[in-house]
Amino acid sequence: MSDTPQQAGIELGLHASIVSVHRNEPHVVCVTAPDDPKGRDSLPFGIFTPLAHRTLEIGLRNWVEEQTGLSLGYVEQLYTFGDRGRHAREGDRGPHMVSIGYLALTLQTDIAKKHVRQRRWYDFFPWEDWRHGRPQIIETLIEPLLLEWCEQTLDSTAREHPLGRTERIRFLFGLNGSIWDEEKVLDRYELLYEAGLLEEAAIDGRTAAKAWDVLPELGRPMNHDHRRILATAMSRMRGKLKYRPLVFELLPPIFTLYELQKVVEAISGSPLHKQNFRRLVEGGGFVEATGEMKKSTGGRPAKLFTFRRAALVERPSPNRHVSAPKST
Amino acid sequence: MSDTPQQAGIELGLHASIVSVHRNEPHVVCVTAPDDPKGRDSLPFGIFTPLAHRTLEIGLRNWVEEQTGLSLGYVEQLYTFGDRGRHAREGDRGPHMVSIGYLALTLQTDIAKKHVRQRRWYDFFPWEDWRHGRPQIIETLIEPLLLEWCEQTLDSTAREHPLGRTERIRFLFGLNGSIWDEEKVLDRYELLYEAGLLEEAAIDGRTAAKAWDVLPELGRPMNHDHRRILATAMSRMRGKLKYRPLVFELLPPIFTLYELQKVVEAISGSPLHKQNFRRLVEGGGFVEATGEMKKSTGGRPAKLFTFRRAALVERPSPNRHVSAPKST
DNA sequence: TACGGTAATGCTCAATGTGAGCATAAATAA
DNA sequence: TTATTTATGCTCACATTGAGCATTACCGTA
Secondary structure, rough: OOOOOOHEEEEEEEEEEEEEOOEEEEOOOOOOOOOOOOOOEEEEEEOOOOOOOOOOHHHHHHHHHHOOOOOOOEEEEEEEOOOOOOOOOOOOOEEEEEEEEEEEEEOOOOOOOEEEEEHHHHOOHHHHHHHOOOOHHHHHHHHHHHHHHHHHHOOOOHOOOOHHHHHHHHHHHHOOOOOOOOOOOOHHHHHHHOOOHHHHHHHHOOOOOOOOOHHHHHHHOOOOOOHHHHHHHHHHHHHOOOOOOOOOHHHHOOEEEHHHHHHHHHHOOOOOOOOHHHHHHHOOOOEEEEEEEEEEOOOOOOOEEEEEHHHHOOOOOOOOOOOOOOOO | OOOOOOHOOOEEEEEEEEEEEEOOOOEEEEEEEEOOOOOOEEEEEEEOOOOOOOHHHHHHHHHHHHHHOOOEEEEEEEEEEEOOOOOOOOOOOEEEEEEEEEEEOOOOOOOOOOEEEEEHHHHHHHHHHOOOOOHHHHHHHHHHHHHHHHHHHOOHHHOOOOOOOOHHHHHHHHHOOOOOOOOOOOHHHHHHHOOOHHHHHHHHHOOOOOOOOOHHHHHHOOOOOOHHHHHHHHHHHHHOOOOOHHHHHHOOOOEEHHHHHHHHHHOOOOOOHHHHHHHHHOOOEEEEEEEEEOOOOOOOOOOEEEEEEOOOHHHOOOOOOOOOOOOO
C-alpha cells in the first residue's frame, strides 16, 4: 500500500464489541497490543480484505477468531464511523481509516490468550450503572464539570445541536427531574467527549489549550474510537432488549428466571421489579419450564427454564393492527 | 487506481435514499445514468474521498447536492453493505465496492434536473402498501411463487436461517393468520431476492438455471443493490416513526392533523384510526395549535398545527422507570 | 424440632394506554 | 334546505404496566 498523499486510499476497519455476562456483570472482550507500554485496551479489530473475506461479517469473524480464539455466534452490525481527526493515528498520512463497528454476543468463556481479557462495561462507563441507584459520580463530578464547560465556551460552535447545551446536559444525564434514558449511552459519551472531559478527546486534540486534567474517574479509556464503538453497542443492546429476546445469547441453555433477570439488569443498567419481570417473560411465551428445579438458590428452589426458539416468530414489533379501522 | 488483482483496493460508496411525501405518496429521489439505454433507476450516489470530504456524511451531502441540486436536511446512516457478488459490476475486477446507505428526509421539492426524478416507494415495493387492505399481489403472485420455490429447492442451502422456509414466508408476508409486521420491509425484499424472483437477483446470477421469468409485477428494479438500500430505509423509517417524531421533516411547518396522519400512513403503509391518532398526537405534546384554521378541507375547517420542537427533549423511549422498585 | 433468613412464586389493585365506535359540529355543493 | 364531507369530542372495553402484599419452600442454626 503506497503512502503517497495523492493516493490516500481507504482502509475499512472491522471492530467487534464482544459482550458476555458473568457474575451479573456485563463484559467486553479487549485486547492489548504486546508492545504498548500503557497496555491500553482495544477492541478486537482487523482490516477488511475483500480478497480474503467474502463478506464484511466473515472478515470480522475471522479477525476475531485469529486474535482471541473466539468463534462468534450472534453478530450484528452497528455503525460505520468515518470522522477524520478522531482516532487519527500518529503520522496521519497513509490510508484513511473508516471503522465498522459490530456487536457480538457470547456466553462467558475463559479466554486462554495472552493480551486478551474481558473487562467490565461499567469500568468504561461508570455513570451508566444505575442498578443500585443513581451513580454518585454524576452529581459529584459530571454535572459540575459539564456545567462549567457550558459557561466556558458559550455558543462558540454551539449551534450544531438542536438543543441548547444546558438542556442537552439535563436531558441526557437526567438532571433536574429529567428522566434517565438508559438507551442514550452513545449520546452521553459524545457529550463528555465534546466537553473534552475524556482522555480520548485530549488525544484527538479536542481539549485545545483548555487543559483541565482528564479525570480517571470518568471511565477507563480505550484506543482510538473504540470506546465510542462500545458505547454504540451498549445503546443498541439496551434498545433492542426491549423488543427482541437478545439476552438468551448470553445465558446458558438452562436458567432460572432470576438469573435471566440479573442478566437483563446487567445490560440495561437498571433494577427491575421481580414479580413483574416474571409475568412479562412467562406471559410472553419466551421461555418454557424444563420441569427441573435448581436447589442452590439460597432460598426456595427455583424452576429451571429454557428459551423457546419459536418465540422469535411469534413476536412482532408492538403496535400491530391487523384489520383496517372501520371508523371514518 | 490500478486494476491489478493483487492490489484490489476498496471503494466506499455513499448512497442516499432521499424520501419525501407528496399527495399522500412517499417518494424517493432517483437518478438515471444519461447513457443507460434502459434508464434504470439508481439512488444518488458517490465515492467517498477522504481528501475531499471531512466526514462520510459531508461526502454524502456533497454528492447529493452535485447530482440532484438538493441540499439535505435530516440525514441518518442506515447500514453498510459489503457482499461481493451482489451488485457486482461488469468486469468484477477493479476495486471492491462497499456501500454505505443513508436515509434523508426532505420536504417535497420540484427537482429541475435532467435524469433526476422522484418515484413512488410502492412502485418498487407494491406489496408494502396496505393502506387499502392487503395488496392483491400477495395472494395472486407472491404467495404461490414463494411456496413453489420452497418445494423446488428443499433445504439445499436451507439451514442458513433459523426458521424453516415455509415458516419464514408465512411470518414475513402475514400468511395463514400470521400478522403483518410493516417494519420487515428489508426481510421481505431479501426473501424475494433469495427466491430469485427479483430482477436484481437474476442479474447477480442468483436465479441459476431455474429461469422462471422475472415478473415486472414484483416492483420496479433498481441498479446494483439500490433497491435493497431503499428497503432498509423504509424499514428504518417505519420503525423509528413509532418512537421519534420523524414525520415533521416531511411536512410543511404548518399542517392539519389529517395531513399529518396521511403522511404517517403513507410511510407506515397502513391505515390509522383517525380519532385515536389525534389523541396520540395531541396528547403526546408533539404539536401546538397555531390558532389559524384551514378552510379548504372539503368539510368542516381544520385547526392548523405546528411541530413543538421541545417534544424532542421530552420524549424518552417508552418503559422508563425513575425510581428503583422497592419490592424484594 | 422450631425458627429466622432468603428466595421463589402467586395474586391483587390502581393507573395508564390502546382499539374501536358513537355522536356532534361546521363547512360546501346540490 | 338538505345531503355530503370532514373535523372533533367523548365513551367503553380491554390489555399492559408499576407496585406491593402474602405465601411457599428451602437452608442453617439454636
